[in-house]
Amino acid sequence: xxxxxxxxxxxxxxxxxxxxxxxxxxxxxxxxxxxxxxxxxxxxxxxxxxxxxxxxxxxxxxxxxxxxxxxxxxxxxxxxxxxxxxxxxxxxxxxxxxxxxxxxxxxxxxxxxxxx
Amino acid sequence: xxxxxxxxxxxxxxxxxxxxxxxxxxxxxxxxxxxxxxxxxxxxxxxxxxxxxxxxxxxxxxxxxxxxxxxxxxxxxxxxxxxxxxxxxxxxxxxxxxxxxxxxxxxxxxx
Numbered sequence: 001x002x003x004x005x006x007x008x009x010x011x012x013x014x015x016x017x018x019x020x021x022x023x024x025x026x027x028x029x030x031x032x033x034x035x036x037x038x039x040x041x042x043x044x045x046x047x048x049x050x051x052x053x054x055x056x057x058x059x060x061x062x063x064x065x066x067x068x069x070x071x072x073x074x075x076x077x078x079x080x081x082x083x084x085x086x087x088x089x090x091x092x093x094x095x096x097x098x099x100x101x102x103x104x105x106x107x108x109x110x111x112x113x114x115x116x
Numbered sequence: 117x118x119x120x121x122x123x124x125x126x127x128x129x130x131x132x133x134x135x136x137x138x139x140x141x142x143x144x145x146x147x148x149x150x151x152x153x154x155x156x157x158x159x160x161x162x163x164x165x166x167x168x169x170x171x172x173x174x175x176x177x178x179x180x181x182x183x184x185x186x187x188x189x190x191x192x193x194x195x196x197x198x199x200x201x202x203x204x205x206x207x208x209x210x211x212x213x214x215x216x217x218x219x220x221x222x223x224x225x226x227x
Contacts, residue, residue, distance in 0.1 A: 042217055048214070093159070104162035
């Protein structure tokens with residue numbers, strides 16, 4: 001398996017523009033997570049899905065952020081409009097629960113977002 | 117308030133020595149705790165998971181302990197090598213599948 005795939009790897013955009021980050025989880029995994037990492041705040045969970053359904057979006061900073069998972073192999077995180085404080089590395093991760101308990105998460109390589 | 121704290125300063129050790137990293141938490145009751153390794157420009161990579169009813173877990177040169185009374189986990193790398201240099205993150209579960217990560221400790225192993 002290729003692991004978790006994210007695109008783009010780098011994104012530079014101007015304030016006010018819409019940004020869409022993409023993620024393909026590992027095949028067969030039923031959980032998908034979106035994280036944001038900054039020097040100041042570390043790695044923060046934004047939202048996670050189980051079987052394509054959003055379970056907890058309490059980490060989404062504000063209404064400018066939205067996430068979707070239209071099918072088991074694709075998810076998007078959208079920021080509209082983007083602001084300089086959104087600059088960070090965004091990670092997607094997936095995991096499975098074969099024994100009904102939590103297992104390790106597999107992270108993608110991340111998308112480095114810079115909003116100028 | 118809820119906190120997860122790891123050694124804030126970088127840890128510098130000599131090759132061959134044992135590296136010990138600390139993870140302390142406050143006002144959480146995690147069912148399990150995980151350790152990840154993160155290299156610059158890459159996503160975290162899972163290393164070990166330890167459950168609340170386990171005192172210790174080992175994997176090759178890695179050892180993790182979990183003391184729910186002290187609210188602390190220790191992560192040990194024995195016979196450390198320069199290739200072990202990275203940032204190590206601890207994470208505990210909070211409310212089901214949510215993982216809460218510490219800020220990480222940067223480890224540097226000098227030859």
